[in-house]
Amino acid sequence: MKRIFSGVKPTGHLTLGNYLGAVRRWVEVDQHRADALFSVADLHALTVEHDPARVRRLSRQAATLLLAAGLDAERCTLFVQSHVDEHTRLSYLLECTATDGEMRRMIQYREKAARERARGGSVRLSLLTYPVLMAADILAYGTDEVPVGDDQAQHVELTRDVAVRFNRRYGHTFTVPRATLPAVAARVMDLQDPSSKMGKSHGSGAGAVCLLDEPDVVRRKVMRAVTDGAPDVVYDREARPGLANLLELLAACQGADGSGEGAAGPEALAAAYRSYGDLKRDVAEAVVELLRPLRARHAELAADPGYVDGVLRRGAERARERARPVVDRAYRAVGLLPAV
Numbered sequence: 338m339k340r341i342f343s344g345v346k347p348t349g350h351l352t353l354g355n356y357l358g359a360v361r362r363w364v365e366v367d368q369h370r371a372d373a374l375f376s377v378a379d380l381h382a383l384t385v386e387h388d389p390a391r392v393r394r395l396s397r398q399a400a401t402l403l404l405a406a407g408l409d410a411e412r413c414t415l416f417v418q419s420h421v422d423e424h425t426r427l428s429y430l431l432e433c434t435a436t437d438g439e440m441r442r443m444i445q446y447r448e449k450a451a452r453e454r455a456r457g458g459s460v461r462l463s464l465l466t467y468p469v470l471m472a473a474d475i476l477a478y479g480t481d482e483v484p485v486g487d488d489q490a491q492h493v494e495l496t497r498d499v500a501v502r503f504n505r506r507y508g509h510t511f512t513v514p515r516a517t518l519p520a521v522a523a524r525v526m527d528l529q530d531p532s533s534k535m536g537k538s539h540g541s542g543a544g545a546v547c548l549l550d551e552p553d554v555v556r557r558k559v560m561r562a563v564t565d566g567a568p569d570v571v572y573d574r575e576a577r578p579g580l581a582n583l584l585e586l587l588a589a590c591q592g593a594d595g596s597g598e599g600a601a602g603p604e605a606l607a608a609a610y611r612s613y614g615d616l617k618r619d620v621a622e623a624v625v626e627l628l629r630p631l632r633a634r635h636a637e638l639a640a641d642p643g644y645v646d647g648v649l650r651r652g653a654e655r656a657r658e659r660a661r662p663v664v665d666r667a668y669r670a671v672g673l674l675p676a677v
């Protein structure tokens with residue numbers, strides 16, 4: 338059976354970008370067609386300055402939201418990364434496989450490190466080695482497919498390179514995975530700054546729709562989205578990025594990522610609108626409706642933390658069972674003496 342692995346890091350409240358870029362496919366497609374594992378990647382949240390209590394709170398919230406979005410604990414494995422030691426065990430071996438040049442080339446590292454230095458801060462070593470830990474997350478499970486948004490594609494490419502190199506040096510150990518991206522909304526942009534992606538942790542917050550935002554907050558954020566000077570409605574990602582983002586959001590909400598039969602793509606939608614005002618209103622309502630059931634289910638689940646804890650406990654057990662033999666094999670392959 339095909340193996341799927343993906344994750345989300347608890348660095349902030351989950352956004353519409355997370356949902357459309359990744360989580361929706363986990364729910365609607367991936368958990369039904371494969372042995373799928375989804376992780377709250379809490380170790381990854383420690384690569385930048387963090388508040389321990391906040392990481393704890395956001396980890397639980399992320400797990401609750403993933404269940405609220407429709408991950409089914411009977412169909413897939415949902416767990417917290419730090420509950421399964423195999424990730425860090427394998428990460429070290431992959432640090433002995435990847436090169437420092439590869440790490441320094443990663444776009445996300447370059448951007449985040451530059452931002453941190455500009456603020457006069459220091460860059461944690463783990464920010465540099467983060468893609469190796471992510472590679473360990475993926476390779477520990479013999480993963481075939483990694484459903485992610487566009488910003489993670491480079492990290493999955495690196496994972497492939499590291500897997501191929503390890504296999505060539507030490508004999509076949511890892512499945513070489515590939516990234517799968519959504520057809521629309523692989524990179525949802527910030528509503529206030531359409532040149533950067535909608536993210537959990539940077540920006541003013543006005544440009545990012547959080548999955549738990551109240552309907553009126555969602556409406557306000559969408560209605561205030563930055564669009565581009567010209568009055569006509571056309572789909573042009575290069576010249577009209579703000580408008581293109583809204584059209585993609587609408588297309589994605591209506592199911593043009595493949596989940597809705599025959600839903601219109603962003604180009605076809607552009608032809609149907611005469612003004613920004615109408616388009617924004619429709620985007621706002623589509624997003625509000627998309628999130629409505631998720632918010633309701635989240636409220637129910639948040640009232641029952643014991644249930645969520647139970648799901649995570651069983652998830653970690655299942656994850657461990659799958660990862661341990663792969664990581665043990667890798668330890669033997671590189672020449673480490675087995676403990677007897």
Ligand code: AMP
Nearest residue numbers: 345346354358359485486523524525535
């Ligand atoms: P992160 O928030 O970085 O932990 O991302 C979790 C998942 O959501 C990854 O697969 C990302 O690629 C995806 N993702 C995050 N932000 C966006 C965005 N703005 N558009 C599309 N996908 C995104």
Ligand code: TRP
Nearest residue numbers: 342343344345346378471474475
């Ligand atoms: N690094 C990913 C992100 O920031 C989250 C993540 C951690 C992940 N481990 C993973 C995604 C393994 C896919 C596979 O979005």
